[in-house]
Amino acid sequence: MVVNFSNFMKKPMRKKTLQLLSILIIIAFFLGLFYNFNYSYTQNNIKSPKISQSGNESLKISQNFDMFEFTEISDAKENISSIDIEFPLLKWNITDIELNFTDIKLNCEIKTIEDEEFGSKLIYNKNPTQKRLALGVQLNISIPTVIYGVYIYGYKGTGTDEIIKFQIMGYDEENNKPNDTIYRTLDLNMSFNPNWYYQNFSTNPITLPKGNYSLVMNGTEISSKNTKYYWILNNINPLIPNLHTSEYENSWSNGDINSTFLYKLVQKVERSYNPEDINMTAEINGNLLKILNGVEPGSGNFTLLNTDFYSNDENFHIPIYNNNSIQLIFNLSYSIRIYNKFISNGSITIRESSDILWSLEPSINRCDGNYSVRLEYPLSWYNLTVFKDGFNITLSDGVVINGHAIYILNDIITEGAKWNIIATSKNVDFDLNLPKTVFEGGQHIKISVGAPEVKGNLLFVLIDALNFEEYTEEVEVSSDKITFFYELPSRPPTGEWKILVFWFSDTDAGVQIEKLSVIVHSDPLIVTLVSIIIIIISIIAGFISYQLKKRYKIIKEAGRKKIFNKYMNVLNLNYIMISAKKSGLNVYEESFVGEKLDPTLISGYLAAINIFGIEITNSYEQSQTVVKLDYKNLKILMSDFKDFRINVILKENPSNDFLRAITSISYKIDSKYGKLIENFNGNSSNFIGIRELIEKHLYISFISPLKISKTENIKLSQSETLMFIKAKRIMKKNNLHYIFTTFLMPNQIFNLKNAEIISNLIEKKVLKPINLSFNK
Amino acid sequence: MNDIKWIYMINNRGTLVLIYKNTNQGAIEPNYSILSHFIFALQSVAGKFEEDEVKVIEIENENFFMIEEKLSNSFFILKSDNGVSPKKIYPILRGIKNKFTERFSGNENLNLHQKQELFKSFKKEINEFTNF
Numbered sequence: 054m055v056v057n058f059s060n061f062m063k064k065p066m067r068k069k070t071l072q073l074l075s076i077l078i079i080i081a082f083f084l085g086l087f088y089n090f091n092y093s094y095t096q097n098n099i100k101s102p103k104i105s106q107s108g109n110e111s112l113k114i115s116q117n118f119d120m121f122e123f124t125e126i127s128d129a130k131e132n133i134s135s136i137d138i139e140f141p142l143l144k145w146n147i148t149d150i151e152l153n154f155t156d157i158k159l160n161c162e163i164k165t166i167e168d169e170e171f172g173s174k175l176i177y178n179k180n181p182t183q184k185r186l187a188l189g190v191q192l193n194i195s196i197p198t199v200i201y202g203v204y205i206y207g208y209k210g211t212g213t214d215e216i217i218k219f220q221i222m223g224y225d226e227e228n229n230k231p232n233d234t235i236y237r238t239l240d241l242n243m244s245f246n247p248n249w250y251y252q253n254f255s256t257n258p259i260t261l262p263k264g265n266y267s268l269v270m271n272g273t274e275i276s277s278k279n280t281k282y283y284w285i286l287n288n289i290n291p292l293i294p295n296l297h298t299s300e301y302e303n304s305w306s307n308g309d310i311n312s313t314f315l316y317k318l319v320q321k322v323e324r325s326y327n328p329e330d331i332n333m334t335a336e337i338n339g340n341l342l343k344i345l346n347g348v349e350p351g352s353g354n355f356t357l358l359n360t361d362f363y364s365n366d367e368n369f370h371i372p373i374y375n376n377n378s379i380q381l382i383f384n385l386s387y388s389i390r391i392y393n394k395f396i397s398n399g400s401i402t403i404r405e406s407s408d409i410l411w412s413l414e415p416s417i418n419r420c421d422g423n424y425s426v427r428l429e430y431p432l433s434w435y436n437l438t439v440f441k442d443g444f445n446i447t448l449s450d451g452v453v454i455n456g457h458a459i460y461i462l463n464d465i466i467t468e469g470a471k472w473n474i475i476a477t478s479k480n481v482d483f484d485l486n487l488p489k490t491v492f493e494g495g496q497h498i499k500i501s502v503g504a505p506e507v508k509g510n511l512l513f514v515l516i517d518a519l520n521f522e523e524y525t526e527e528v529e530v531s532s533d534k535i536t537f538f539y540e541l542p543s544r545p546p547t548g549e550w551k552i553l554v555f556w557f558s559d560t561d562a563g564v565q566i567e568k569l570s571v572i573v574h575s576d577p578l579i580v581t582l583v584s585i586i587i588i589i590i591s592i593i594a595g596f597i598s599y600q601l602k603k604r605y606k607i608i609k610e611a612g613r614k615k616i617f618n619k620y621m622n623v624l625n626l627n628y629i630m631i632s633a634k635k636s637g638l639n640v641y642e643e644s645f646v647g648e649k650l651d652p653t654l655i656s657g658y659l660a661a662i663n664i665f666g667i668e669i670t671n672s673y674e675q676s677q678t679v680v681k682l683d684y685k686n687l688k689i690l691m692s693d694f695k696d697f698r699i700n701v702i703l704k705e706n707p708s709n710d711f712l713r714a715i716t717s718i719s720y721k722i723d724s725k726y727g728k729l730i731e732n733f734n735g736n737s738s739n740f741i742g743i744r745e746l747i748e749k750h751l752y753i754s755f756i757s758p759l760k761i762s763k764t765e766n767i768k769l770s771q772s773e774t775l776m777f778i779k780a781k782r783i784m785k786k787n788n789l790h791y792i793f794t795t796f797l798m799p800n801q802i803f804n805l806k807n808a809e810i811i812s813n814l815i816e817k818k819v820l821k822p823i824n825l826s827f828n829k
Numbered sequence: 830m831n832d833i834k835w836i837y838m839i840n841n842r843g844t845l846v847l848i849y850k851n852t853n854q855g856a857i858e859p860n861y862s863i864l865s866h867f868i869f870a871l872q873s874v875a876g877k878f879e880e881d882e883v884k885v886i887e888i889e890n891e892n893f894f895m896i897e898e899k900l901s902n903s904f905f906i907l908k909s910d911n912g913v914s915p916k917k918i919y920p921i922l923r924g925i926k927n928k929f930t931e932r933f934s935g936n937e938n939l940n941l942h943q944k945q946e947l948f949k950s951f952k953k954e955i956n957e958f959t960n961f
Contacts, residue, residue: 624862627843646843646869687844704862756866758873779889787886793870796888801859801867 111404112512112555112564118397118413121429124422129386134160136335136371138389141420145364145391150337152355152371153386154344157328160380161201161321166192166296167313170206171289174300174314176217176272176282186273187301188284189231190314191224192266193293197323200237201255203268206315208247210281216240217272217282219252224265229297229308231267241270243282249317260323268316273301288312325351331375338362341374364391397428397474401562403555408477409562415474419466426461431560434476441470481505481563483556490569492550498539500567502554504530509558513537518548518571530556547573613805618710620808623755624795625711627687628702629747631722631740633733635696640726640733641743645756681706694719697730714750721746754815755808757822758791767817776810777819791823832913834891836925836955839868841902846948848905848925849955868906871895881926883919887911896922900934921958928954 126138136152178184200221219241223234237259243250270284286298288311297308326333328344335342335355344353369389375381397415404410411434417426430437437459439447446452451465459474484503492498504511508531515524524539537554552567630642682689690701692715699715699722701707722730722743729739747753761781769777776797784792794811795801814820836849845865859867871893875884878897886893894907894915907922932951 621860621862624860624866646866647873704865758870783888787874787888789874791874793866793873795863795867795870798863798867799889801864803860803863 110514110516110551110553110564110566111402111407112514112553113400113402114555114557116399116401116411116557116559118399118415118428118559119394120397120413120415121392121394121427122417122420122424123390123392123427124420124424125388125390126422127386127388129384131384132382133385134380134382135373136369136385136387138369138371138387140364140367140369140391142367145393146361147364147369147389147391148359148361149388149390150355150357150360151388152335152344154328154333154347154353154355155349155351155384155386157326157331157333157351157353157381157383158324159322159326159377160382161319162379163204164318164320165292166317167287167292167315168206168317169287169290169292170285170315171287173207173283173285175210176270176275176280176284177278178272178275178280179278185300185302186275187269187271187305188314189222189267189269189299189301189305189308190316191229191297191308192221192261192268192318193296194261194263194266197260197262198318199258199260199321199323200318201258201321202251202253202319204249204251204317204319205243205268205270205284206247206249207243207270207282207284209243209245210279210283211245212279213245213277213281215272215275215277215280217270217275217280220267220269220271221254221259221261222267222269224267225305226265228305230299230305231269236261236266238271241282247283247285249315251319255319267299268314271301284314286312286314326375326381327351328353328375331377331381333373333375333381336372336374344373401557403480403557403562403564405553405564405566407480409480411476411478413472413474415472417461417466417470417472419463419468424463424466426466428459428474430457430459430476431478432457433478433561436475436477438475440473440475441465443471478561481556481561483554483563483565485552485554485565485567487552487567487569490567492541492569492571494541494543494545494571494573496541498541498552498569499536500552500554501534501536502556502565503534504556505558505561505563507531507558507561509556509561511535512553512555512557514553514555515539516551516553518546518550523550541571544573545571547571615710616809617803617805618708619752620755620803620805622708622711622714623752624803625703625705625707626701626751626753626756627704628700630700631743632698632700633696633730634693634698635731636733636735638733638735640697640730640737640740643744643747643753645753690715692716692719695723695727697722711751718746718750721750752812754822755794755812757824758793759815759820760791760823762819762821764819767819769817769819770813772806772810773813773817773819776807777814780814780820792820832909833918833921834908834910836905836907837864837868838929839872839904839906843869848952868904871906872904881923883915883922885915885918892918894918894922896926898926898929900930903929905929924958925955928958 124141126140128138130136174185174188176185176188178186203219203221205219217240218238220238221236223232223236224230225232237254237257239252239254241250242252270282272280272282291311291313293313294311296313297310298312298314299308300306327346327350329346333344333353335344337357338360342355342357344355347353373381373383395415397413399411399413402410402412413428415426415428437447437454438445439452439459439461446465447454449465451462453460453462461472483505484501486501486503488499498515500513502511502513508529511528511530513524513526513528514522517523523545526537528535548571550569550571552569553564554566555564556562627646628642628644630639632639680691680693682691688703688706690699690703690707690712692699692701697719699719701715725746726740726743744753759780761777761784764777780792780797783789783796794808797811798804798807811820815822833849834851835847838846838848840846843865845861845868871886872895874886875895878884878895878899880899882896884895886895890911892909892911892913892915894909896905897903898905905922905926907918909918929951932947932954
């Protein structure tokens with residue numbers, strides 16, 4: 054018997070069921086309208102608490118916290134005149150400054166020896182008797198001095214082409230004139246206008262110890278009459294009257310005093326100064342602060358501790374002054390301690406029946422130097438815990454908790470680390486006053502809150518009976534009594550509602566909860582009617598659903614059974630033979646178990662038919678007769694149809710599906726080959742097409758040897774791909790040229806899903822049946 | 830030897846006969862049609878056998894060892910886990926085949942009942958090889 058789904062559809066029961074379902078849907082629609090499901094919510098959410106099903110409400114609020122970072126900048130600099138210290142890229146407050154100076158000296162200066170003009174002297178070479186070839190002036194060095202250059206006041210005459218020399222020479226103390234020692238020489242820098250001209254020795258400055266020297270304009274090489282060089286002098290009231298000047302004609306004249314050529318020295322005196330001797334000061338934050346003498350000569354120090362002033366610049370500049378007009382130059386080592394306040398992101402989690410959780414996630418970007426971070430926390434916080442990259446480091450050396458402050462120290466602070474500081478505090482208690490606890494739809498809920506006497510925020514949350522947030526409101530408070538109002542909708546969800554009031558400040562938080570009941574009065578008659586209708590509908594719907602489910606299960610099972618039989622039928626198959634009844638010759642035969650077919654078997658079972666007296670008579674008129682035999686552990690099926698007989702050898706008893714398939718094959722063979730069989734003379738080449746018929750009805754590809762074909766351009770599902778890979782793997786492992794479907798069935802147990810996957814691969818020609826020489 | 834799962838014999842008519850099954854395995858019984866086709870498939874891919882030659886086909890985590898008893902044109906197929914060394918299996922399978930030859934050669938003319946009794950005692954003797 055075949056279960057035909059289309060027949061089932063025709064049954065009267067099904068029609069009634071559909072009609073009933075339609076009525077139910079319409080009733081439900083109108084019920085919905087009638088009952089007026091009309092919930093509306095006003096949502097003024099600023100912060101939404103988490104409403105948990107277990108009733109343990111919590112609220113998480115983002116919060117910022119102040120933290121401090123500290124660092125100490127230490128370094129040393131040489132040969133500087135003022136102090137410039139680079140701060141990390143932020144605004145910092147300075148708390149301690151320590152400066153240590155060494156090698157305090159005066160910087161380079163221009164020292165004027167004589168600058169008042171009164172006369173001049175000329176260098177010329179008119180003729181051997183009229184000439185002056187050089188001019189010299191005494192240079193007195195009282196402290197070792199580095200000479201970088203000399204300014205001299207003079208000019209050269211018109212028509213002067215020749216360049217003469219300017220020299221620093223030694224000094225004949227006895228005769229107060231230049232001696233032969235030349236310390237430095239260069240071409241004289243002088244032009245036609247009277248002016249100060251710089252003779253630059255800075256590329257090779259000379260350090261002159263204490264003593265006398267000579268500055269000389271040397272024209273001894275002059276050959277032209279036109280060459281004239283003028284050096285201006287003060288022969289009236291020189292600044293230093295006892296400096297000697299000399300002239301050179303054929304030799305140097307003994308020096309004369311009270312007459313000095315105009316010159317200035319660019320020099321640096323090689324001596325150290327003590328800060329207090331020169332009133333050395335540092336300007337810090339607008340104040341001039343004294344630098345004290347150090348232990349060693351030429352050294353000093355400055356200390357400013359426990360200060361607190363703000364620097365708005367990355368460069369901390371400290372000008373240094375003294376009572377000289379000349380700038381100082383010195384070596385410096387310094388140490389400056391600074392701090393900065395920064396904001397850490399964080400949150401407060403306020404939970405009913407639980408402590409408040411404070412969580413900070415500071416972004417710590419360390420600076421150079423001895424860097425540390427501090428969090429000052431309120432008295433109410435406890436269980437402070439510090440996490441670095443998820444690890445609890447509270448007890449490590451890098452974390453110190455002291456006097457309501459947590460310090461995270463330099464050695465533990467690494468770039469890019471993720472920080473989390475958590476703490477807990479007790480739930481702060483405050484008053485809630487809800488005078489009335491039972492409400493009807495449309496009434497006003499009124500609740501007053503006595504907040505703590507600290508500036509904070511109050512968050513009022515109303516949760517309905519369905520555990521949805523109905524209303525929220527937030528206000529800033531500071532010890533006032535606050536009253537919240539809310540008007541219930543006309544038809545609110547009935548049952549227990551909750552009021553949650555959260556209070557939080559920068560340091561503390563708490564939550565209080567009140568419960569209330571909401572009821573809605575309804576017309577009793579309508580309620581009764583509606584309830585009865587709902588009950589009836591539920592019973593009918595349940596019954597129908599059960600029936601439908603049962604039918605569906607039967608159909609589905611039948612379908613599955615059919616598919617299962619399709620595979621088992623073919624796996625059961627050993628041999629098919631189609632013979633013409635008249636001649637007894639085979640028009641077609643195929644073995645599915647190799648050549649191992651006992652030749653005596655066929656004759657054996659034919660003999661058995663005779664033994665058992667089974668005569669197939671009148672089978673022509675009856676169109677089909679089927680005989681089944683058990684013979685030597687095999688099952689033999691013989692189906693007579695008009696002029697031919699189909700003989701099938703099976704491993705086990707065939708299913709009814711198989712018998713139906715044989716019947717279909719018989720009809721098809723008769724239709725296509727009936728005439729040929731009637732006149733069969735032994736030439737079976739006309740009947741090759743019978744294999745296709747058998748394939749169509751018995752799916753013999755499934756038990757044929759299969760070879761693997763290429764899969765490019767063939768779309769396979771994941772399960773098909775896996776099966777394909779498995780087949781390839783088995784073939785490769787065992788060096789096989791073909792494979793059988795039963796190789797792909799684990800433990801040789803049939804699995805419908807696997808069989809379907811293999812069938813898909815056969816259908817997609819990924820696995821292709823091949824014809825080994827089993828057939829005749 | 831717990832690694833052997835089963836041993837089947839296929840006689841000259843292609844009938845499958847179970848001669849040993851490891852009861853410790855507790856596995857689900859394979860379907861006869863599928864097993865029969867499977868064993869035929871193994872024989873098909875194995876090809877021709879030399880005298881005393883043992884062939885092995887590896888499928889996933891299992892090995893299938895085969896040997897032909899040429900006198901009776903029978904085959905013995907043994908299934909074991911992948912981890913078992915073939916060197917352990919070869920003597921077992923050869924021993925079984927030789928025992929069969931010893932038992933049944935020259936006894937083709939026994940009646941069915943006698944053959945069945947002979948086969949029963951043969952199956953008992955299989956335990957010598959499988960119970961290490």
